[in-house]
Amino acid sequence: MAHGDTTGGFEKSAGWLDWYDGPTKPTFRLPAGAVDAHCHVFGPGERFPYAPERKYTPCDASAEQLFALRDHLGFDRNVIVQATCHGADNRALVDALQRSGGRARGVATVRRDVTEEQLAGLDAAGVRGVRFNFVKRLVDRVPTDSLEEIVGKIAPLGWHVVIYFEAEDLPELYDFFSAIPTDVVVDHMGRPDVSKDPDGPEFALFLRFMRENTNVWTKVSCPERLSVTGPHALDGQQHAYTDVVPFARRVVEEFPDRVLWGTDWPHPNLKDHMPDDGLLVDYIPRIATTPELQQKLLVDNPRRLYWQEGA
Numbered sequence: 001m002a003h004g005d006t007t008g009g010f011e012k013s014a015g016w017l018d019w020y021d022g023p024t025k026p027t028f029r030l031p032a033g034a035v036d037a038h039c040h041v042f043g044p045g046e047r048f049p050y051a052p053e054r055k056y057t058p059c060d061a062s063a064e065q066l067f068a069l070r071d072h073l074g075f076d077r078n079v080i081v082q083a084t085c086h087g088a089d090n091r092a093l094v095d096a097l098q099r100s101g102g103r104a105r106g107v108a109t110v111r112r113d114v115t116e117e118q119l120a121g122l123d124a125a126g127v128r129g130v131r132f133n134f135v136k137r138l139v140d141r142v143p144t145d146s147l148e149e150i151v152g153k154i155a156p157l158g159w160h161v162v163i164y165f166e167a168e169d170l171p172e173l174y175d176f177f178s179a180i181p182t183d184v185v186v187d188h189m190g191r192p193d194v195s196k197d198p199d200g201p202e203f204a205l206f207l208r209f210m211r212e213n214t215n216v217w218t219k220v221s222c223p224e225r226l227s228v229t230g231p232h233a234l235d236g237q238q239h240a241y242t243d244v245v246p247f248a249r250r251v252v253e254e255f256p257d258r259v260l261w262g263t264d265w266p267h268p269n270l271k272d273h274m275p276d277d278g279l280l281v282d283y284i285p286r287i288a289t290t291p292e293l294q295q296k297l298l299v300d301n302p303r304r305l306y307w308q309e310g311a
C-alpha cells in the first residue's frame with residue numbers, strides 16, 4: 001500500500017495531494033530541543049474514522065509517520081493540532097500523544113457541552129489548548145457564545161486558545177479575539193494576503209492586534225500555503241516562498257517571545273504542490289536570522305507554552 005492511502009472505507013477528496021515521502025535532511029541544523037509546534041495526524045481511518053461533518057477526506061498520516069519525520073528533520077518534540085477532518089473526536093490526537101512518551105502536546109477541538117471529566121482526561125493525555133476555527137472552507141461557524149462557554153471551561157486548566165482565520169475576517173473578529181482572557185495563539189499569522197504590501201493596512205491590523213494584546217502569540221508557519229510566487233520547497237530549492245519572508249520576519253523581530261514555528265505536516269488541502277519538509281525547515285533561518293531568535297522561536301517559546309512543568 002502506498003504511504004498516503006486512505007483505508008477504513010474512506011476515499012480521499014478529489015485532487016488530494018499526499019504528503020511528500022522521502023524528505024531531504026535539512027541543511028539548517030535545528031537547535032537542541034526544537035519543537036515542531038504545528039502538525040497533525042490523520043486517522044488512520046480504519047482505527048480513527050474521519051468525522052461525518054468533515055469538509056475534506058485526507059490521506060492517512062499516522063503518529064508513527066509523524067514521529068519518523070520528527071526524528072528525520074531533527075526536532076525533539078511536536079505540538080499536534082486537532083485537524084478539522086476529525087471534528088471534535090480527539091481519539092487519534094490522544095492516541096498520538098500517548099504514544100509520544102511525553103514528547104508531544106496537543107490542541108483539541110471540543111464542543112460547548114464538554115464535561116470537566118472529559119477535559120481532565122485530555123489534560124492528562126497532554127492537551128494544553130483548544131482550537132477555534134473560522135476558515136469557512138473548513139468548518140461551519142460556531143456561535144461566539146458557545147466559544148465563550150468553552151473558554152470558561154478551559155481557562156481554569158491553564159490552557160490556551162488557538163485561532164485560525166483569514167486576514168479579511170480579522171476586522172469583524174477583532175473585539176471577540178481581544179476579549180479572550182487566556183493566552184491566544186494565531187495560526188499561520190492570520191493568513192495574510194502576501195501579494196499585498198507588508199506595510200499596508202491589512203497586515204498593520206494584525207501587527208496592531210498583537211501589539212495591543214500581549215497574551216497573543218502567533219505561528220509564523222505555512223509559507224507553503226501563503227506564498228503566491230513560490231518558488232516551492234522542492235527539488236533542492238533553497239530560497240523557497242520568498243514573498244512570505246518579509247511578513248514572517250517582521251513578526252519574529254517585533255515579537256520574538258511570542259512566536260512559534262511548525263511544519264504543518266501533512267499539509268492538508270494544498271492544491272498545487274506538496275513541499276519537501278527538509279527544505280521547509282531550511283526556510284526557518286530566513287525569517288529568524290540569528291541563533292538567539294532561532295532559540296526562542298524553536299525551543300524557548302514552545303516549551304514555555306506547552307511544557308510549563310519543565311518535563
Ligand SMILES: O=C(O)c1cc(C(=O)O)oc(=O)c1
Pocket residue numbers: 082083084085138187225264268269
Ligand atoms: O488551511 C488548511 O486547509 C488547514 C486545515 C487544517 C485542518 O483541517 O485542521 O489545519 C490547518 O492548519 C490548515
